[in-house]
Amino acid sequence: MSLYGQVVLPRRQIRYLFILSFGLVLFIQFFAIPKVVLSVSPAEILPQLMTRSIASIITLVILVVINVLLYILRQEFDSRQEELQKFVVELDNRVKERTKELEISKQQAEEARQQAEDANQIKSQFLANMSHELRTPLNAILNFTAFVADGVMGDVNEEQEDALRQSISSGKHLLALINDILDVTKIEAGLMDLFIQPVDLSEVINGAVSIGKALAKDKPVQMITEIQEKLPTTYGDKRRLRQVFLNVISNAFKFTKEGSVTIYADATDTHLKVRVTDTGIGIAPENYDMVFESFKQVKNDNLEVVGTGLGMPISKYFVESHQGKMWFESQVGAGTTFFIELPILTEEQANTL
Numbered sequence: 001m002s003l004y005g006q007v008v009l010p011r012r013q014i015r016y017l018f019i020l021s022f023g024l025v026l027f028i029q030f031f032a033i034p035k036v037v038l039s040v041s042p043a044e045i046l047p048q049l050m051t052r053s054i055a056s057i058i059t060l061v062i063l064v065v066i067n068v069l070l071y072i073l074r075q076e077f078d079s080r081q082e083e084l085q086k087f088v089v090e091l092d093n094r095v096k097e098r099t100k101e102l103e104i105s106k107q108q109a110e111e112a113r114q115q116a117e118d119a120n121q122i123k124s125q126f127l128a129n130m131s132h133e134l135r136t137p138l139n140a141i142l143n144f145t146a147f148v149a150d151g152v153m154g155d156v157n158e159e160q161e162d163a164l165r166q167s168i169s170s171g172k173h174l175l176a177l178i179n180d181i182l183d184v185t186k187i188e189a190g191l192m193d194l195f196i197q198p199v200d201l202s203e204v205i206n207g208a209v210s211i212g213k214a215l216a217k218d219k220p221v222q223m224i225t226e227i228q229e230k231l232p233t234t235y236g237d238k239r240r241l242r243q244v245f246l247n248v249i250s251n252a253f254k255f256t257k258e259g260s261v262t263i264y265a266d267a268t269d270t271h272l273k274v275r276v277t278d279t280g281i282g283i284a285p286e287n288y289d290m291v292f293e294s295f296k297q298v299k300n301d302n303l304e305v306v307g308t309g310l311g312m313p314i315s316k317y318f319v320e321s322h323q324g325k326m327w328f329e330s331q332v333g334a335g336t337t338f339f340i341e342l343p344i345l346t347e348e349q350a351n352t353l
């Protein structure tokens with residue numbers, strides 16, 4: 001029972017008991033003691049008068065005792081009620097204090113969130129500008145180096161050409177990295193736009209596969225393709241979809257020392273399903289969460305891997321921005337399979353992405 005119930009209810013009951021016992025006293029006074037009727041002889045009335053009077057007096061005494069007890073009880077409850085009132089006032093003050101404290105901390109949290117958001121926005125803007133500023137001169141460097149390597153600006157010997165081709169390869173790697181950073185920053189800042197156009201899925205997937213073939217060249221890794229002859233045309237961002245398949249295929253080769261990489265693609269009228277299975281190092285369950293997190297790479301002692309850990313989060317973003325799904329299954333030492341499912345979209349549907 002609540003404190004209120006413990007104090008106020010019995011107090012009320014005491015009042016009723018008081019009234020009841022008072023009523024009983026009155027009743028005994030006026031009705032219980034028999035009236036003396038003169039026509040009846042004293043010998044007849046006396047014993048009756050005696051017993052009834054004694055009973056009435058005993059009842060009266062009991063009632064008086066009960067009333068005294070009730071009075072004491074009432075005093076007790078009165079003091080308890082006072083305590084209760086004090087307690088309620090104190091509680092009320094404490095609630096007010098706590099509410100004020102909560103409001104202050106809510107305000108502080110909101111300010112901190114706003115500051116973090118502003119800082120993040122500044123960081124994103126800075127990275128986007130930086131990446132943009134870096135890409136332009138880097139492209140110029142790559143183009144001029146290619147001119148020189150191709151002998152457009154005069155003869156180069158074999159050794160010089162070799163060095164120039166290595167510069168180009170490193171430059172391209174750097175460019176890819178800058179592009180990935182730019183993508184992630186745009187995604188985080190909510191500024192990533194899709195360029196919607198018809199996408200011939202056969203062309204996109206086979207294009208990614210032929211780049212994969214080049215990756216398989218220097219390794220004892222066999223490339224197996226199970227690609228449906230004619231895949232449908234969908235609408236979406238062609239360059240971004242190509243980037244997704246390339247990322248997954250190049251990862252499969254990157255994380256496989258020997259064995260095979262199988263690329264499977266199949267489509268219905270409504271969906272495209274792609275699977276890339278490798279026989280590589282696999283991913284331990286405790287590292288599953290890292291795969292789609294930006295800048296996270298699983299450490300592996302058996303394989304020296306280059307990269308920044310941006311390919312998968314970017315790919316997942318693009319698959320989902322085309323209303324698709326991307327996930328993987330993996331077993332350490334046995335290999336990994338990445339799954340990509342994309343809906344076949346009409347132009348109107350794609351324009352709402």
Ligand SMILES: Nc1ncnc2c1ncn2[C@@H]1O[C@H](COP(=O)(O)OP(=O)(O)OP(=O)(O)O)[C@@H](O)[C@H]1O
Binds near residue numbers: 306308310312336
């Ligand atoms: N096929 C795979 N087999 C084993 N591990 C994989 C595979 N694909 C991805 N991973 C794990 O997920 C991590 C994230 O992949 P992601 O493609 O984002 O980064 P990366 O390939 O290391 O670098 P980047 O793609 O930016 O060059 C990888 O570092 C690797 O640990």
Ligand SMILES: [Mg+2]
Binds near residue numbers: 247311312
């Ligand atoms: Mg990668």
